[in-house]
Amino acid sequence: MPRGLKSGPLAFVWTTTFRLALVYAVLFALFSAGMLAYFYTATVGAMRSETIVRLESELQTLAVAWNSGGPERLEQSLLERAFVRVRDFTYQFETGAGDIIIGDLPRMPVDTSTVLAEPQSVTFEIERARPGGDPNISTIEGRILRLGDGSILLVGIKMDERIMLVSRVTRAVATAAPIGIILALIGGYFSSRYAARRAEGLSRIAEAVMGGDLSQRADIGETGDEFDRLSERLNAMLTRLERLMASTRHAGEAIAHDLRSPLSRLRNRLEATMSLPLDKETAEDTLEQTIVEIDQLLATFNAILRLSRVNEASTAKFSMVNLSELAEEMAELFEPACEDSELSFSAQISPDIGICGDRALLAQAVSNILDNSIKYTPPGGEIALELSRGSDGLSIMVRDSGPGISVDDRDRVKQRFVRLDEARTQPGSGLGLALVDAVAELHHGKLVLGSSVQDDPGSGLLVTLKLP
Amino acid sequence: MHILVIEDDREHSEFIENVLTGAGHSVESVGQGDEGLLRARSKDFDALIVDRMLPEKSGLRMVQEFRSGGGVTPALFLSALSEVDHRVEGLEAGGDDYLAKPFAPAELIARVEALGRRHSQNETPVTILKVGDLEMDLLARKVVREDTIIDLQPREFKLLEFLMRHAGQTVTRTMLLEKVWNYHFDPQTNVIDVHISRLRSKIDKEFDRQLLQTVRGAGYCLEG
Numbered sequence: 118m119p120r121g122l123k124s125g126p127l128a129f130v131w132t133t134t135f136r137l138a139l140v141y142a143v144l145f146a147l148f149s150a151g152m153l154a155y156f157y158t159a160t161v162g163a164m165r166s167e168t169i170v171r172l173e174s175e176l177q178t179l180a181v182a183w184n185s186g187g188p189e190r191l192e193q194s195l196l197e198r199a200f201v202r203v204r205d206f207t208y209q210f211e212t213g214a215g216d217i218i219i220g221d222l223p224r225m226p227v228d229t230s231t232v233l234a235e236p237q238s239v240t241f242e243i244e245r246a247r248p249g250g251d252p253n254i255s256t257i258e259g260r261i262l263r264l265g266d267g268s269i270l271l272v273g274i275k276m277d278e279r280i281m282l283v284s285r286v287t288r289a290v291a292t293a294a295p296i297g298i299i300l301a302l303i304g305g306y307f308s309s310r311y312a313a314r315r316a317e318g319l320s321r322i323a324e325a326v327m328g329g330d331l332s333q334r335a336d337i338g339e340t341g342d343e344f345d346r347l348s349e350r351l352n353a354m355l356t357r358l359e360r361l362m363a364s365t366r367h368a369g370e371a372i373a374h375d376l377r378s379p380l381s382r383l384r385n386r387l388e389a390t391m392s393l394p395l396d397k398e399t400a401e402d403t404l405e406q407t408i409v410e411i412d413q414l415l416a417t418f419n420a421i422l423r424l425s426r427v428n429e430a431s432t433a434k435f436s437m438v439n440l441s442e443l444a445e446e447m448a449e450l451f452e453p454a455c456e457d458s459e460l461s462f463s464a465q466i467s468p469d470i471g472i473c474g475d476r477a478l479l480a481q482a483v484s485n486i487l488d489n490s491i492k493y494t495p496p497g498g499e500i501a502l503e504l505s506r507g508s509d510g511l512s513i514m515v516r517d518s519g520p521g522i523s524v525d526d527r528d529r530v531k532q533r534f535v536r537l538d539e540a541r542t543q544p545g546s547g548l549g550l551a552l553v554d555a556v557a558e559l560h561h562g563k564l565v566l567g568s569s570v571q572d573d574p575g576s577g578l579l580v581t582l583k584l585p
Numbered sequence: 586m587h588i589l590v591i592e593d594d595r596e597h598s599e600f601i602e603n604v605l606t607g608a609g610h611s612v613e614s615v616g617q618g619d620e621g622l623l624r625a626r627s628k629d630f631d632a633l634i635v636d637r638m639l640p641e642k643s644g645l646r647m648v649q650e651f652r653s654g655g656g657v658t659p660a661l662f663l664s665a666l667s668e669v670d671h672r673v674e675g676l677e678a679g680g681d682d683y684l685a686k687p688f689a690p691a692e693l694i695a696r697v698e699a700l701g702r703r704h705s706q707n708e709t710p711v712t713i714l715k716v717g718d719l720e721m722d723l724l725a726r727k728v729v730r731e732d733t734i735i736d737l738q739p740r741e742f743k744l745l746e747f748l749m750r751h752a753g754q755t756v757t758r759t760m761l762l763e764k765v766w767n768y769h770f771d772p773q774t775n776v777i778d779v780h781i782s783r784l785r786s787k788i789d790k791e792f793d794r795q796l797l798q799t800v801r802g803a804g805y806c807l808e809g
Contacts, residue, residue, distance in 0.1 A: 408802050415687060419771060449740060450766060453779040481770035488773040549773060 134312040138305020142298045149294040153287055160283045168258055168274055169238070175206055176236055176260045176272045183264050188218065191270070195219045205274050207243075207257055213267030220271075227261065229269050236262045241273070315344040319351065331359040364532070372421060375547070376414060383410050420548040427478060427555040438476045440584075441468050444504040444513065447480065451487045451502075459496035460517075466504045470511060472584055474560050482556040485549040486515045486580045494519035494577070510562070513582040516569045521578045527566040553582065561585050586631040586701045590614040591621035591647065592663065593639050597686075601634060601663075604690040605697065618642030625651055630658050631701040634693075637664035637675065645678045652679035659700040663688075672769065691803030695755045714749040717796055717809030719788060721749055730788060740765070741784050748797070748807040757804035781805055 183191040195208050196219065209220035215229070226241040239259045244252040259273035318335060325333040334355065335348035390403040448464035455462035472479075483502075490500045498518035505512055522530060531554040550564070557564045562584040569577035588605055592598040593616045602612045613630075615621045618639045625633055633651075635644040648660050659681040664671060672683040682696050714721040719730045726742060728735040737745060744765050748756065758777040762768050785797045798806045 405801065412689070412802070415689065416771065416773075418687065423771070446766065446768075450768075450772075450776050450780075453783055454774055454776045457775075457779045457782075477769045480768050484770060484772050484776075491774055 132309040132313045132316075135305045135309035138301055138309065142301040142305070145301060146294060146298050149290065149297070153290055153294075156290075157283065157287050164283075165258070168276075169260075171205075172258065172260045172272055172274050173236065176262060176270070179208075179270060179272065180262060180264070183270070188266070188268065191264075192219050207259070207271075207273040207275070209269075209271040209273075211269045213263075213269070218268070225269065225271065226257075227259075227271075229261070229263075232261050232263045232269055234263050234265075236260045239271070239273075312344075315348075319344075319348065322351065322355075326355065326358075331355060331362060367532075368421075371547075375417065379410055379414055383407060417548070420552065423481070424548055424552050424555060427552060427559055430475065430478070430559055435473045435475060437471055438474050438479060440470045440472050440479070440504060440511065440513075441466055443476065443480055444483065444502060447483045447487065448502050451484075451491070454491055455500055458491055458494075460491065460494055461499045462501075463499070464502045466502070467506055470504060470506055472511060472560070474584075475556075478556045478559065482553045482582060483513060483515075485553050486513075486582065489549055489580070490515055490517035490519060490578065493517070498577075509583070511584040513584070515580045516577065518569065518577040521568050521575055522566055530566070531564060553580075557582055557584070586610045586698070587629075588612050588632050588634060588697060589621065589625055589628075589630045589658075590634045591616075591618065591625075591639065591644065592634070592636040593617065594636070597636075601693065604693055607690075608694045608698075610697070618644065618647040622647050622651055625656060625658060626654065632697050633658050633660040634697065635660050635662055635680070637662050637671075645675065648679045661696055661700055689757075689803075691755065691800070692757050692759060695757045695760060695804060698754045699751055699756065699760065714746065714752075715809075716749050716752040716807055717794065719749070719796055719809070721746060728788070730792065733791070735787055737784075737787060740780070741787065744780060744784055745788065748805065752807050752809060755800045755803050755806045760804070 179191060179194060182194045186193070191210065195210060198204065198206070198208065199219075199221075207221045209222050209225055210218045211220070211225055211229070212218060215225065217224070222243065226243065227239050237260065239261050241257050241259065242254055243257055244254055246252050256276045257273040258276060259271055261269065261271045263269055322333045322335050334352045337348045337352070338345050386403060387407065390399060393399060444464070444466045448462070448466065452462045452464075487500070487502065494500060494517045500518075501514075501516045503512070503514040503516070505514075531550050554564045562582060565581040565583060567579040567581065568575075569579050588610050590598055590601050590605075590612055592601065592614065595616070598614045598616070602614055605612045613624065615624055619642055621633075621635065621639075622642075633648070635648055637644040639647065644662060644664075648662075651658075651660070660679065661682045661684060662675040662680040663684055663686060664675070665686045675683045681700055684693060684696055712723050714723065719728070721728050723746070728737055728742070728745065744761065747761065747765050759771070761777050761781075762770070762772065781797065781799075785795075789795045789797055796807055796809065798808060800806050
């Protein structure tokens with residue numbers, strides 16, 4: 118197992134997804150706490166100060182009543198208030214000695230010994246018995262004041278319902294936050310398990326491929342998520358790789374096969390010559406034939422090398438190539454050869470067509486196509502080279518009046534070393550069109566085989582090198 | 586010709602040595618770029634054959650240093666890399682020709698001999714080329730043989746000019762395609778032969794002495 122990869126039941130902890138979930142959970146917790154703190158101070162704080170203002174003003178009103186009419190007047194005011202049905206305030210008025218003058222409470226709820234002439238804030242709780250239940254406990258916020266004759270006045274107010282509500286909400290959120298965090302972690306766990314499982318699947322494929330099994334493919338889900346896209350790419354890559362491997366293997370076998378017969382022929386001839394009495398003429402004949410055959414073998418090797426060179430070539434070294442000029446020169450180069458083979462040759466080349474590409478390879482491609490046509494077109498036939506620019510790019514076309522290639526064989530002849538039976542009698546490596554195909558691919562173009570007259574394979578071959 | 590071969594592969598260097606001595610040249614070989622540079626500077630060779638891939642100092646750098654030190658001996662690069670851009674790189678580094686492995690012995694001999702000739706020509710501009718009774722006026726672009734004016738197409742003229750400049754030497758089909766057509770590829774058919782036979786019918790057909798000879802298994806030779 119590669120360094121850094123963990124296994125076992127806690128493996129998910131090391132996945133990116135889980136660590137992200139963890140980070141988000143922590144962030145969520147911090148954010149919730151901050152939000153609660155703000156919410157609490159903003160609402161509860163505001164309400165409390167509003168309550169205190171109301172308390173204060175009530176206390177002052179009563180103090181004014183005492184000032185203007187003494188204890189009697191104050192008592193009168195408190196009595197009046199006692200008849201209001203719905204009221205917020207709780208009152209308690211006692212003498213300095215602690216005797217209740219008038220009040221809502223059975224006794225003073227706070228220690229009065231330290232109460233001064235300036236109003237003070239106090240907080241206390243009162244119990245109200247409820248029928249058939251637990252006593253209702255209310256928190257009371259109060260202001261207390263010692264009046265001029267030493268008596269004590271307390272005004273209290275029950276904590277606002279809204280504050281209670283806020284407290285409840287706060288408590289609810291505070292309870293919910295850990296649940297959220299736990300949910301985040303559970304979500305993180307499952308999504309990281311999913312990610313880990315998919316990644317594990319992909320790395321298993323990679324391992325199998327490293328082990329030499331190219332037939333493995335990654336599963337593709339239906340969601341089309343990034344894992345599915347990655348798997349698709351991986352599968353496409355593997356398919357291409359598999360095809361390349363197969364074609365390399367095929368090429369290797371084909372090379373061996375194609376080279377073995379001329380080599381054994383060569384060997385047999387030399388052996389046969391050796392058994393003869395050697396005169397100068399026989400020796401020269403044999404040597405000459407041998408050299409011709411060896412040259413053909415070398416040509417095949419060169420074609421193989423060239424083909425692999427094209428397959429490995431990059432477009433980095435492309436330069437502007439005047440295709441019209443190249444086609445003209447190819448026409449000029451091949452025209453005598455056509456004439457020599459009793460073929461009439463014509464060229465129709467549009468001027469000023471340029472392409473970014475590899476001049477030598479393009480020339481080789483055109484030359485291979487023309488070579489083919491000359492080889493397979495019987496005497497008296499014709500060959501036409503055409504370069505034109507159409508709406509879908511450039512086309513280099515070579516049309517001949519030879520036997521053509523049947524529709525079924527058209528794809529096959531582009532492969533390496535594929536030679537149709539009809540071609541066995543002609544010298545050749547079976548690499549010509551494979552090279553053209555490779556050159557076309559390198560230039561992002563296409564090699565298309567057709568017939569000189571549409572849908573009539575017997576009318577001759579039409580080879581089109583389509584370039585962008 | 587006196588030729589220096591700089592090639593690290595012993596077997597290959599022996600092969601080159603055999604081919605060239607077989608063709609009547611004297612050969613010295615070394616296996617390293619530094620040593621090659623030293624030898625090339627200390628003696629007057631007619632041509633250098635340099636493998637591009639040498640251990641330590643590459644053939645490319647060796648020739649570059651040789652040129653910047655004032656060395657003029659023509660150099661032929663040998664390389665397994667036959668890509669055209671490598672060829673261009675080689676020529677830019679100061680090489681005069683480029684031959685990809687594997688090559689036919691005849692090809693090597695023809696190219697080396699062509700190099701040596703260039704060296705001895707010493708850059709004097711020539712306006713008249715003469716091979717036997719065949720005469721080419723490069724300025725008037727006129728070819729005459731025994732007072733008969735021979736009418737040539739531009740490409741035929743170029744082809745004949747190249748053959749005349751290398752009169753007495755074997756030139757290969759690949760060399761002709763490279764130097765006359767400026768293309769670096771292998772034609773599968775006999776395109777060059779057909780051009781040669783056309784040229785031959787123009788310069789030799791009416792005459793007793795045949796100047797343009799076919800060298801079996803190698804190429805052509807124009808001889809006066």
